[in-house]
Amino acid sequence: MECRAFKVDAFTDTPLKGNPAAVVLDCPELDRETMLAIAGELNLSETAFVWPERDGFRVRFFTPGDEIPLCGHATVATFYLLWRLGLASEGTNKMFSKAGEIDVLIKNGRVWLKQLKPEVIGELDIGALKVILGTENLVGPALAMTTGTPEGIVGIPTFEELMELEPDMGRLAKFSRENGVIGVYVYTLDSRLDAAGRFFAPAVGVPEDPVTGTASGILAGYLRLTGKLVKDRYIFEQGHALRREGRVYVEFEGERPWVGGEATISLEGRLFFKV
Template sequence: MGLRISQVDAFTDTPFEGNPAAVCLLPSARDDGWMQSVAREMNLSETAFLVHQADGFGLRWFTPAVEVALCGHATLASAHLLWEEGHLPPARQARFHTKSGLLTGDRAGEWIELDFPAKREEAAPAPPGLAEALGVTPTYVGRNQFDYLVEVDAEATVRRLTPNHAALAALPVRGVIVTSRADSAGYDFVSRFFAPGSGVPEDPVTGSA
């Protein structure tokens, strides 16, 4: 019997915008190689695989290249699919057992609220080649267990970045967040997320970085 794979555009209410994730609800666990092959075939920043458990769902995420320990938009997409297709009653909490622990989602009207671990960064020296790979001079560099966080001087600097993806891929992290305070009215900050070492040159929108 074939398996259904759905594509969900997260962080948007407009078709073909936001950040698309593939979601596959499995009848039973599959091996890592099979899931990685499916994610490579989907060729989206993440493909989520769900398996029903006694207290929720097991959830794993794969980019086209590797498995990742945390992903925001594919978790949001998974919760949406479970409610939208009737796998969970509307009032029941979505509970996901993951490599980052228990993650939960709750419906709040037309919104979905996710409870994610706070992976705070600490100030860190810039690794060799980071500034050169980005083509900017950082005003701050921090790091948590997943990513480097790089602050730059202005929104325009973030927008015009054309990083060296091969050089970024050599860094020993999931990805690099580049951010600044926003100059555009109505926004607090702007950011971009590059993860070529994880098979994602640039993520359109990110929920965990």
């Protein structure tokens, strides 16, 4: 069997920066185990499998270790690629995912994903997180939230402290599974933009994600909910610790955030395998 495979760097217009995602086209017949094997082989934080369905596109998202319902940077990568190939159009496109039917807007080369209303699904033990993350200086509240994908979020005072974090990945994976989140996003308001962050998701095979779209939507909702920074438009930076800096834009339409960014194609090839 033969599929087209691309590497697309999301949340940046500079190749080899931002967050890389693999996008696999032309293979809707694959079963879950084959998709998971391909994601492990390509070994990026996310691999998206996409094919036309009804009046839009079906997309399934895989980390090297598991399937997840939704991924922001892989959505941006996927629809930027579809737009560049002439398969998706400027304006609103429909994406059908495990998280439901989602609008994806393409405007002036920037891709926007409409996320669900940010919701709190639980409170996290900030004391346990201090031990796991190796710092005494976390800023609460520590919450589990979702805009389609459940993730933990907690603050830290300074950018320097953010860069110095060295989580215990084994304990963080266990903590994440026990609390029903795929990972933990640590943010700081000590940023050139509205905030900077790092996202750790060892529970799904991603020790650190360079630039995270879903977590950015959650962060914007968290900042509004807690009154720490109440705005309708945000710009967040991420990826510094991995030397893959990127920028995420968040704009609210009512209570629902649009998360957007640029992308660039950095690799194209073909994948051959037996099924």
